[in-house]
Each structure stands twice: as C-alpha cells, then as structure tokens.
Amino acid sequence: MIRQKQLNVLLREALVQKIASGEWRAGQLIPNEVDLAQTYQLSQGTVRKALEWMEHAQLVIRKQGRGTFVLDRAGVDMTERYVRVRTAFGQVPEADIEVLHTAVAEATPDEHAALRLKPGAFVRRITRVYSIEGAPFAWATASLPVALFNLTDGEVNSLVTLPKIASRCGVLLGEGEERLRQAAADAQVASALRCKAGTILLASEVLTLTVNGTPAEWRRSFRKLPDGYYYSVPIGVAATAD
Incomplete structure (x- = not known):
C-alpha cells in the first residue's frame, strides 16, 4: 500500500493527516501498533518509528498500559x-x-x-x-x-x-x-x-x-x-x- 519513500516517513505523513484533518481529535485513543501495521500492511517496527517521531513532534502521547493518544496541545x-x-x-x-x-x-x-x-x-x-x-x-x-x-x-x-x-x-x-x-x-x-x-x-x-x-x-x-x-x-x- 505504501512503498516509495522510506516507509515510516510515508506512514507518519498519513497519520499526521488524520490529526490535521480532525479525523483523530485531541485526546482520542488511536489504533495500536498491531492494528496500524495490519491496516497499512507494514511491519510493527515501521509503525513504531512513525509513532516515535510523532511523539517527539508532540502530536501524540503514549500512556503506559493505556495506549497512544492524540496530544491535546491546548x-x-x-x-x-x-x-x-x-x-x-x-x-x-x-x-x-x-x-x-x-x-x-x-x-x-x-x-x-x-x-x-x-x-x-x-x-x-x-x-x-x-x-x-x-x-x-x-x-x-x-x-x-x-x-x-x-x-x-x-x-x-x-x-x-x-x-x-x-x-x-x-x-x-x-x-x-x-x-x-x-x-x-x-x-x-x-x-x-x-x-x-x-x-x-x-x-x-x-x-x-x-x-x-x-x-x-x-x-x-x-x-x-x-x-x-x-x-x-x-x-x-x-x-x-x-
């Protein structure tokens, strides 16, 4: 499904667009690594790299035992x-x-x-x-x-x-x-x-x-x-x- 650029870069662009468009809203729990890997037909390692970048960019926040949420920048x-x-x-x-x-x-x-x-x-x-x-x-x-x-x-x-x-x-x-x-x-x-x-x-x-x-x-x-x-x-x- 995603093949040309480095895979984790293309994936994070797709995930960021979900936040920018409002499909994923502030405070919302997003799909886990396994589900995202299945949806985009990528490895969990690739998904993990994309999510790590998004966390560093303060777009999402990971909560131990609870999952990954869209960060409420407010x-x-x-x-x-x-x-x-x-x-x-x-x-x-x-x-x-x-x-x-x-x-x-x-x-x-x-x-x-x-x-x-x-x-x-x-x-x-x-x-x-x-x-x-x-x-x-x-x-x-x-x-x-x-x-x-x-x-x-x-x-x-x-x-x-x-x-x-x-x-x-x-x-x-x-x-x-x-x-x-x-x-x-x-x-x-x-x-x-x-x-x-x-x-x-x-x-x-x-x-x-x-x-x-x-x-x-x-x-x-x-x-x-x-x-x-x-x-x-x-x-x-x-x-x-x-």
Missing part, C-alpha cells in the same frame, strides 16, 4: 519549540510581549509569495515588541493567513504568541525555516528597540508551516540580544531508515 506550552533565543542559563526568556499594531488587509506580493496564497487572499498583520525587565530586545512583524486564523483584534492582543493563536484556531504547527543575517535598523525598528537608526542588529525571517505543510506564519524580526543571551539552533537529523 494544555502544552509549545513556546520552546518556536523560540530559539536562550538566557545565559539555557532557558527561554520570560519576555513581556506588547502588540503594537494588528490589522487585516489584502496580502502584498511578498506575503502572497511567502505564504503561497491565492489571489485576493487576506492576511492578519501583527507587530510586536518583546522586552525583559522593561528593556526591549526584539521587534517583529508577522503575517498570518486569515483563512487559517480568523481572529478578532481582541483575541490577538490576549493570545500574543503563534502557538497560543494556533491552539485557539485548532491549527497544528509543524516545521519551519529561519534565515538569519545582519541588517541595519530603520527608524521604526530603532525607535522600538531604543537604538540609533543604522545600528547593525540580528535580523530574522521565519516561515512556520502546519503539520501538513501549509504556510501558517511569515515573521520578520530584529533583535539586540541582552548580555549573556544566545541563539540556540538544533542541528542534525533523526534517523528515518526502516
């Missing part, structure tokens, strides 16, 4: 998976986040390209500043497809982060790509981060996808990291051989 803090800045002690900083502006508008050509939108699509734009003990260290503007995230301004102001927004809208976040470079702060960024225009900062562009590969957010940001803070990026890949 009760899980996903921030660490999508924030790479760390304090000197290796922790995600507890930043104060202020929404400076949010609005819904027709997507620009750049937003169309980044988010792979249909003609005439609308996005919600959110501009935020992140501070620690009153000192701003990051400015970011994000574009989210309205088709995925139909929120009011009040909801955006209360939810603040992408994982919380995704949880409210029933969207399962998956992988993403972040591109880093150095760039000079323009007047708007300099004002928000209390530095001189032209100051060289760490610039970041992030595209976050849903678990089934649909673009969920395109975010552009500038950072001036506090002393002792660093940027943490996992490297290497998990084995996927059958």
Whole structure:
C-alpha cells in the first residue's frame, strides 16, 4: 500500500493527516501498533518509528498500559519549540510581549509569495515588541493567513504568541525555516528597540508551516540580544531508515 519513500516517513505523513484533518481529535485513543501495521500492511517496527517521531513532534502521547493518544496541545506550552533565543542559563526568556499594531488587509506580493496564497487572499498583520525587565530586545512583524486564523483584534492582543493563536484556531504547527543575517535598523525598528537608526542588529525571517505543510506564519524580526543571551539552533537529523 505504501512503498516509495522510506516507509515510516510515508506512514507518519498519513497519520499526521488524520490529526490535521480532525479525523483523530485531541485526546482520542488511536489504533495500536498491531492494528496500524495490519491496516497499512507494514511491519510493527515501521509503525513504531512513525509513532516515535510523532511523539517527539508532540502530536501524540503514549500512556503506559493505556495506549497512544492524540496530544491535546491546548494544555502544552509549545513556546520552546518556536523560540530559539536562550538566557545565559539555557532557558527561554520570560519576555513581556506588547502588540503594537494588528490589522487585516489584502496580502502584498511578498506575503502572497511567502505564504503561497491565492489571489485576493487576506492576511492578519501583527507587530510586536518583546522586552525583559522593561528593556526591549526584539521587534517583529508577522503575517498570518486569515483563512487559517480568523481572529478578532481582541483575541490577538490576549493570545500574543503563534502557538497560543494556533491552539485557539485548532491549527497544528509543524516545521519551519529561519534565515538569519545582519541588517541595519530603520527608524521604526530603532525607535522600538531604543537604538540609533543604522545600528547593525540580528535580523530574522521565519516561515512556520502546519503539520501538513501549509504556510501558517511569515515573521520578520530584529533583535539586540541582552548580555549573556544566545541563539540556540538544533542541528542534525533523526534517523528515518526502516
């Protein structure tokens, strides 16, 4: 039934789609390894590898003696998976986040390209500043497809982060790509981060996808990291051989 790509990769894609489509809902017990192996005509070892990957991705949770369940992400803090800045002690900083502006508008050509939108699509734009003990260290503007995230301004102001927004809208976040470079702060960024225009900062562009590969957010940001803070990026890949 499944034969071309590495089998456990194709299987996990099929199982993830069941969660993304709502066929398997949060908290639901999913079929066991034996049943899945029979359904997809694969070995239990292949099924086990797919489920292990899904557990690592925080899509399912295994409960000893009870089975494997779809993880209810509403009760899980996903921030660490999508924030790479760390304090000197290796922790995600507890930043104060202020929404400076949010609005819904027709997507620009750049937003169309980044988010792979249909003609005439609308996005919600959110501009935020992140501070620690009153000192701003990051400015970011994000574009989210309205088709995925139909929120009011009040909801955006209360939810603040992408994982919380995704949880409210029933969207399962998956992988993403972040591109880093150095760039000079323009007047708007300099004002928000209390530095001189032209100051060289760490610039970041992030595209976050849903678990089934649909673009969920395109975010552009500038950072001036506090002393002792660093940027943490996992490297290497998990084995996927059958």
